[in-house]
Amino acid sequence: MAIPTQTNVSSLIKQYDALFFDSFGVLIDGVNALPGAIDLIDRMNANIVNYFVVTNDASVSLESRVKTFAATGFNIPVDRIINSGSLIAEYYEEHDLRGSSTLVLGTQDSKDYAIASGAKLVELAGDIEPDVVILGHSGPHDWESTLENLLALFSRRFQENNPVRLVLPNPDFIYPNGPSNFGFGAAAFVDILEQALVRLHGSHDKLIASKLGKPYSPIFTAAVVRAGTNHAVMIGDQLETDIAGANNVGIDSAVVTTGINRRSTPDEFKDVDDELTPRYILASLV
Numbered sequence: 468m469a470i471p472t473q474t475n476v477s478s479l480i481k482q483y484d485a486l487f488f489d490s491f492g493v494l495i496d497g498v499n500a501l502p503g504a505i506d507l508i509d510r511m512n513a514n515i516v517n518y519f520v521v522t523n524d525a526s527v528s529l530e531s532r533v534k535t536f537a538a539t540g541f542n543i544p545v546d547r548i549i550n551s552g553s554l555i556a557e558y559y560e561e562h563d564l565r566g567s568s569t570l571v572l573g574t575q576d577s578k579d580y581a582i583a584s585g586a587k588l589v590e591l592a593g594d595i596e597p598d599v600v601i602l603g604h605s606g607p608h609d610w611e612s613t614l615e616n617l618l619a620l621f622s623r624r625f626q627e628n629n630p631v632r633l634v635l636p637n638p639d640f641i642y643p644n645g646p647s648n649f650g651f652g653a654a655a656f657v658d659i660l661e662q663a664l665v666r667l668h669g670s671h672d673k674l675i676a677s678k679l680g681k682p683y684s685p686i687f688t689a690a691v692v693r694a695g696t697n698h699a700v701m702i703g704d705q706l707e708t709d710i711a712g713a714n715n716v717g718i719d720s721a722v723v724t725t726g727i728n729r730r731s732t733p734d735e736f737k738d739v740d741d742e743l744t745p746r747y748i749l750a751s752l753v
């Protein structure tokens with residue numbers, strides 16, 4: 468049974484060759500900077516610490532994210548941010564998808580990530596059928612009719628043995644959306660489509676979504692490549708995404724208590740699966 472130890476961020480900087488930070492719940496609470504976070508980033512910029520913000524965001528461009536950080540008081544250069552939107556380019560490269568007809572359900576920035584990756588954008592139920600569907604941020608669609616259209620497409624292409632490729636940059640199932648409110652992430656809609664295909668065809672094995680963000684490995688692999696080292700520690704607030712994802716790729720992890728995780732002592736991790744248990748607990752970034 469793994470039991471985490473309490474530490475502080477200065478000790479992690481000394482110990483590791485690179486630090487990876489989740490954004491929401493670690494650096495910002497959705498509106499404001501969390502305690503110690505701005506100072507820490509300033510210190511790391513000044514001392515040229517090898518750090519990256521590793522976030523599941525695929526709905527805004529890296530440039531817009533830099534501006535949002537700046538409005539909160541952070542000086543985070545664009546080359547210090549790795550988000551799941553920017554992984555689409557590598558995905559297209561790796562799977563030889565440049566020029567593929569692609570439907571993007573998401574923001575204009577999500578569409579721009581796809582265009583920059585070589586995708587040829589098409590509309591749902593348009594003249595040209597998509598060979599790739601990128602399921603981005605959950606709004607603003609009429610999801611019932613969108614899902615019905617997708618199901619018809621996936622089902623027919625499944626029968627033709629020519630499955631549509633489905634890409635899920637941000638695999639969050641739900642996300643916090645203000646106090647006591649939650650929104651459904653794109654993963655929730657993928658789940659519905661998979662269940663529907665199982666009912667129709669007994670299987671969804673030809674519709675396996677490629678998941679790029681945390682807790683899946685592509686985003687961590689990208690972070691390791693960018694950092695030039697796997698002697699890194701992932702600092703996050705969600706056991707299921709930040710911590711499990713880091714553990715799965717063999718990176719050490721530290722959980723903060725400023726976001727979704729509220730466990731603050733080693734004792735409180737006694738009943739937590741090893742897969743979800745961080746190596747460290749950080750009371751804050753101070």
Ligand SMILES: [Mg+2]
Pocket residue numbers: 489490491492493703704705726
């Ligand atoms: Mg978070």
